[in-house]
Amino acid sequence: MKKFFKRYRSFLIVLALLLLITLINKKIGFKAFDIATFSMKEMLLVIPPVFILLGLLDIWVPRETMIKFMGEGSGLKGVLLSILLGSAAAGPLYGAFPVAAVFMKKGVKFMNILIFLGAWSTTKIPMFLFEMSSLGTSFATTRLLIDIPGIIIIAYLLSKSVSKDYVNKLYVNAENL
Incomplete structure (x- = not known):
């Protein structure tokens, strides 16, 4: 009790x-x-x-594939894929955190997870289309062109400022979920 x-x-x-x-x-x-x-x-x-969808991702996509495309050595490919996955996602931000946990289990680079979360919260395609129709193409495009580098810069700074030990603890905790 x-x-x-x-x-x-x-x-x-x-x-x-x-x-x-x-x-x-x-x-x-x-x-x-x-x-x-x-x-x-x-x-x-x-x-x-x-x-x-997370269960399907966990079963269908091998860890090696995720590491290849979004892991430590993925470079620009991992960044672009993180932005694309976050932008194409649907649903509120609290839906992104379980996805991030599965990404951690699959060995996705910490910076790419941060970019994914930033893209999910900021650059969703439906939101971009709504902004284009409501606020104009120039506003929507300008906001997107400012947000994407901003997300990448913030993710880079966060990944460098958080200690490796803490990041490793996060990955261990994700494995235990």
Whole structure:
């Protein structure tokens, strides 16, 4: 029982706060509950397909292939593939983290994982098309041309500033998932 409370401590605290808010102000409490319920439904619709695709990626793509195309010696090919995979992805950013964990299991270079996460959050193709139709081609193209080098620079700086020991611990943790 103690393990249960420790594991779900954050959830239970938020639930208690939600109940307290509802006791103080029912309108705000019910609105918060509606938002939380909507978010939970949205997550439940996104996460299962992501995990199915991850299972297929884990089984169908050999580790050696991932290392060849996105591992330590991949160079520009790995960077471009990371940007392409992140840009073509669908779904909210929280869907990218399980993919990143599988990439770690497969031996993808840390910098390429960071680029993938940056591309997923910033350069999605549907978002680019929406921006082109809503804000104009020049704005959308300019934003994309600024974002891509920015993602690469940030990923490079982060990969150089994080210690090798810490990165190795991340890879070990990903293996244990």
